Amino acid sequence: MKSLRKRLPVLFTVMLLPVLLFSAITLWVTARDMRERVLEANRSALSYYVQELDTTLSLLEDYLLNFAVNDNSVSKLHSADTNARAIAKAEVFERLRFEYEIYGADCIFFYCPSTDCYITVYSSALNYQDARELREMVTGGYEDYLTDHRWKAGRLAGDAYLYQIVETAVNGPLVYGALIDIAAVQERLSASPETAIYMTGPDGQALVGAGTLREEGIALDPGRDGYTDGRRNWMVIQESSPNGFILWETFPQGPFLGSGSTFPLLLGLSAIMLLVLAGAILLIRRWVLRPLSGLEKGIRELSAGNLNYQISPYGVPEEYARVNSAFNQMTGQIRDLKIQVYEEKLRQQQAELNFLYMQMRPHFFLNALTTIVNFGKLKQYENMYQFIGYLGRYIRYSLRRHASNVPLREEVAHIENYLDMVGLQSPGSVMLMADIQEEAQGCRVLPFSVYTFVENSVKHALSPGRMMSVFLSARVEGGTLAVTVEDDGAGFTEEALAKFRDPAWIESPDGQHIGIRNIIRSLSLMYGEEASVTLSNAVPSGARVELRLPAEREPAGSEYQEEGKP
Incomplete structure (x- = not known):
C-alpha cells in the first residue's frame, strides 16, 4: 500500500461515501423551497425581458419623434413643389432604410395628409400584402388607429404587432408610426423548446400561439400569477409593462416543482x-x-x-x-x-549592417541639397519642386531599411526615382533599360543592394554631352535570383577589379569604393555563402555587376507602394 496508485482509489472511496449521504440529506431539505427559487428566477428573467422591450420601445419612440420634428427632409414633405417633395421623400426613405432595424422596428411609416405623401420601410416580417393593407389603413382613415404616444398589442394589417401610431402638427400635419412583430419577439425570448413566451394586451388574449395554449389547456388569467394550469401542469407567470402589454411565460414543472414526494x-x-x-x-x-x-x-x-x-x-x-x-x-x-553565443553574433552582425548603411548615404543627401540650392539660384522652380518630390520619395525609401528586405520591384522603383533626379540635373543624360522577369519582381532583396551599383555607374560613366545607358535585368533560376547591372561607360580598371576580388579588401577597406564594399559586406552578413557579387567589364565596353541571391518571395499582402507612384 506504499504506492500512490493503490492509496488514491481507497482514499477517494472513503471520501465519497460521506459525500453521498450528505448530498441525499441536502437534497431532501432543499426540495421544499426549490419551487419558489425557480419561480423567482423565471420572474427575474421575465422582468428583464420586459425592461429590455420597454427600453427598445422608448428609444424607438424618441427616434421617431426626433425624426418627425427635427429632420429637414420630413418638413419638406409638406412642400407644394412636386420636385422638392420627391427629393425629400427619397431622402427620408434612404435614411429610414438604413436606420429602422437599428431600433428594433419591423416597419416604420410616415404619412403627410396634406400632400398624400406616404413613405414606409419594412422587414421580411411583413409581406407585400400586409404592407399594402397598412398603407390603405393609414391613408384611408388613420384617426381610428392613433395610440396617443402609447404602444398597443393587437392585430394590424393582418397580423399581430406591437405598434404605435402618432399624429403631430409641428411642421404641418404628419402621421408616423412603427410596428414590431409579436411573433418574432416571442420566438426570440423563448429560452428553450419547453419554455414559451406570450405577449398579450391587458385582456390576456394571446395574439400569437393561441392554438398551442388551447391544445395544452392553458388559460392566461391577468388576475393570477405563479399558478399551475393545463393538462401537463404548466407553470404560468406574468409581468406587466407600462407600455400596455403583458409578457407571459409558461414552462413545465420538473421533479422539484411538483407537490409530490422527492x-x-x-x-x-x-x-x-x-x-x-x-x-x-x-x-x-x-x-x-x-x-x-x-x-x-x-x-x-x-x-x-x-x-x-x-x-x-x-x-x-x-x-x-x-x-x-x-x-x-x-x-x-x-x-x-x-545558443546565446550564436544570438550575440547575430546582434553584432545587425549592428554592423546598420553601420555600413549609415556610411553609404551622407554624400548623396549633401549633393541633393546642393542641387536644390542651385535650382533656386537659377530660378528653375518647377525643376526644384520636382526634385524635392523625388528626394522625398528617396528619403521615404531610405527610412525603410529597418523593415529588412524589400521586394525587387520596390528597389527598381527606387532606382527609377533616382534616375529621374539625375534627369533633372542633366536632362537626357541617362537611359534605363530594364528587363525584370515577372517571377523575380516579388523576390526580396536588401535595400540599396542593386541601387548602389546603378548609382556607381552613373557616377563614373556619366559625361557631359553624351547619353549613357544602364541595363538592368533580373531572372529567377531555380532557387536563385540573378540580377545584372551593366552600363556602356569605360568600365572598371584592372586594378579595381583585382581589388574587388581580394577578400582582404572587404575586411579592411582603403577608403575608396565604400558603397560597393559595404553592399558586398552587407550581403555577406545577411546571406553568408548563399550570396555572391561578381564585378567585371562588359563587352565591348562598360561595367558589369551580377548579384546572385536566394530567391525569397515576399509574403502575401506585403506590397508597398511609393508615394506618388501608380
Whole structure:
C-alpha cells in the first residue's frame, strides 16, 4: 500500500461515501423551497425581458419623434413643389432604410395628409400584402388607429404587432408610426423548446400561439400569477409593462416543482452516485496516475541528457499542465543557454549592417541639397519642386531599411526615382533599360543592394554631352535570383577589379569604393555563402555587376507602394 496508485482509489472511496449521504440529506431539505427559487428566477428573467422591450420601445419612440420634428427632409414633405417633395421623400426613405432595424422596428411609416405623401420601410416580417393593407389603413382613415404616444398589442394589417401610431402638427400635419412583430419577439425570448413566451394586451388574449395554449389547456388569467394550469401542469407567470402589454411565460414543472414526494428522485440519485464511484476510480487513473507517469518519464529523459524531450501540457488537469509547462520551460532555458553565443553574433552582425548603411548615404543627401540650392539660384522652380518630390520619395525609401528586405520591384522603383533626379540635373543624360522577369519582381532583396551599383555607374560613366545607358535585368533560376547591372561607360580598371576580388579588401577597406564594399559586406552578413557579387567589364565596353541571391518571395499582402507612384 506504499504506492500512490493503490492509496488514491481507497482514499477517494472513503471520501465519497460521506459525500453521498450528505448530498441525499441536502437534497431532501432543499426540495421544499426549490419551487419558489425557480419561480423567482423565471420572474427575474421575465422582468428583464420586459425592461429590455420597454427600453427598445422608448428609444424607438424618441427616434421617431426626433425624426418627425427635427429632420429637414420630413418638413419638406409638406412642400407644394412636386420636385422638392420627391427629393425629400427619397431622402427620408434612404435614411429610414438604413436606420429602422437599428431600433428594433419591423416597419416604420410616415404619412403627410396634406400632400398624400406616404413613405414606409419594412422587414421580411411583413409581406407585400400586409404592407399594402397598412398603407390603405393609414391613408384611408388613420384617426381610428392613433395610440396617443402609447404602444398597443393587437392585430394590424393582418397580423399581430406591437405598434404605435402618432399624429403631430409641428411642421404641418404628419402621421408616423412603427410596428414590431409579436411573433418574432416571442420566438426570440423563448429560452428553450419547453419554455414559451406570450405577449398579450391587458385582456390576456394571446395574439400569437393561441392554438398551442388551447391544445395544452392553458388559460392566461391577468388576475393570477405563479399558478399551475393545463393538462401537463404548466407553470404560468406574468409581468406587466407600462407600455400596455403583458409578457407571459409558461414552462413545465420538473421533479422539484411538483407537490409530490422527492423520494424516488433520491433513490435514483443514490444509484447514480454509486455508478459515479466506479467511474471516478477510472478517472483517477486517467487524471492523476497517468500524468504522474508521464512526469516521471520526463525526469528520466532529462537525467539521461535528452534536452529536447517535451511533456504535453494538454489533456491533463490544470495542476499537471502547469508542472509540465514548467518542465518544458526549464529544458528550453537550458537549450537557450547553448545558443546565446550564436544570438550575440547575430546582434553584432545587425549592428554592423546598420553601420555600413549609415556610411553609404551622407554624400548623396549633401549633393541633393546642393542641387536644390542651385535650382533656386537659377530660378528653375518647377525643376526644384520636382526634385524635392523625388528626394522625398528617396528619403521615404531610405527610412525603410529597418523593415529588412524589400521586394525587387520596390528597389527598381527606387532606382527609377533616382534616375529621374539625375534627369533633372542633366536632362537626357541617362537611359534605363530594364528587363525584370515577372517571377523575380516579388523576390526580396536588401535595400540599396542593386541601387548602389546603378548609382556607381552613373557616377563614373556619366559625361557631359553624351547619353549613357544602364541595363538592368533580373531572372529567377531555380532557387536563385540573378540580377545584372551593366552600363556602356569605360568600365572598371584592372586594378579595381583585382581589388574587388581580394577578400582582404572587404575586411579592411582603403577608403575608396565604400558603397560597393559595404553592399558586398552587407550581403555577406545577411546571406553568408548563399550570396555572391561578381564585378567585371562588359563587352565591348562598360561595367558589369551580377548579384546572385536566394530567391525569397515576399509574403502575401506585403506590397508597398511609393508615394506618388501608380
